[in-house]
Amino acid sequence: MPVRTRVTVPLRFADGYQTDAGMVTFDGLSDGKEHLALALGTPGQFPLVRMHSECLTGDVFGSQRCDCGPQLRESVERIAAHGGYLLYLRQEGRGIGLYNKLDTYTLQDAGLDTYQANRALGHGDDQRDYSAAAQMLTALGATTIDLLTNNPDKVAQLRQNRIAVREVVPTAVHASPANLRYLAAKVAHTGHTIVLPAVH
Numbered sequence: 001m002p003v004r005t006r007v008t009v010p011l012r013f014a015d016g017y018q019t020d021a022g023m024v025t026f027d028g029l030s031d032g033k034e035h036l037a038l039a040l041g042t043p044g045q046f047p048l049v050r051m052h053s054e055c056l057t058g059d060v061f062g063s064q065r066c067d068c069g070p071q072l073r074e075s076v077e078r079i080a081a082h083g084g085y086l087l088y089l090r091q092e093g094r095g096i097g098l099y100n101k102l103d104t105y106t107l108q109d110a111g112l113d114t115y116q117a118n119r120a121l122g123h124g125d126d127q128r129d130y131s132a133a134a135q136m137l138t139a140l141g142a143t144t145i146d147l148l149t150n151n152p153d154k155v156a157q158l159r160q161n162r163i164a165v166r167e168v169v170p171t172a173v174h175a176s177p178a179n180l181r182y183l184a185a186k187v188a189h190t191g192h193t194i195v196l197p198a199v200h
């Protein structure tokens with residue numbers, strides 16, 4: 001069965017965002033998860049897209065351990081200005097789930113980096129599969145896009161799933177003393193393209 005959009009619900013943000021959105025649900029996604037798309041601004045021929053992986057601690061509670069909260073807000077604002085989609089993907093903890101991510105935080109507090117902690121608990125470095133995201137974009141008619149990311153794996157996986165990524169648009173760097181070690185591990189281990197401030 002081809003993936004189809006299901007409903008689009010108008011969403012007015014309470015505060016913090018200067019935009020309204022259409023929240024889109026889907027039928028037939030291959031992984032059976034409740035992924036969402038936010039349609040923002042007026043998506044044109046080359047919509048700006050962000051694939052945002054769920055991070056309850058950062059997105060909802062503003063945890064300083066990672067950069068997810070500021071990245072989410074930056075993405076909504078930039079996409080609303082350009083026109084496009086924010087895909088909110090239910091891939092908490094790079095695909096290992098919330099409880100497992102919280103287990104890795106206790107190991108990170110004992111000195112392991114974010115990838116070592118995943119492996120110590122028997123998980124892969126990054127278990128995310130973006131084929132459902134490609135299905136969502138195809139159902140939205142967004143098959144040639146500009147992608148907001150610093151993660152080369154997101155670009156490669158979309159291209160493998162027949163989404164033409166025309167331009168890779170970097171996000172801002174949301175570094176702070178609390179998340180610098182985490183961001184540095186991403187750059188060192190996975191070829192993330194962010195340029196971090198020097199550590200003193």
Ligand SMILES: Nc1nc2c(ncn2[C@@H]2O[C@H](COP(=O)(O)OP(=O)(O)OP(=O)(O)O)[C@@H](O)[C@H]2O)c(=O)[nH]1
Nearest residue numbers: 053054055066091092093094101104114149150151
């Ligand atoms: N396992 C694990 N997951 C984490 C940790 N910190 C953040 N995450 C998860 O990482 C994901 C966020 O990754 P993204 O914002 O897509 O970041 P990215 O892969 O660096 O890609 P871009 O931001 O697009 O460059 C979310 O699912 C978070 O829950 C951690 O220490 N351990």
Ligand SMILES: [Zn+2]
Nearest residue numbers: 055058066068
């Ligand atoms: Zn996070």
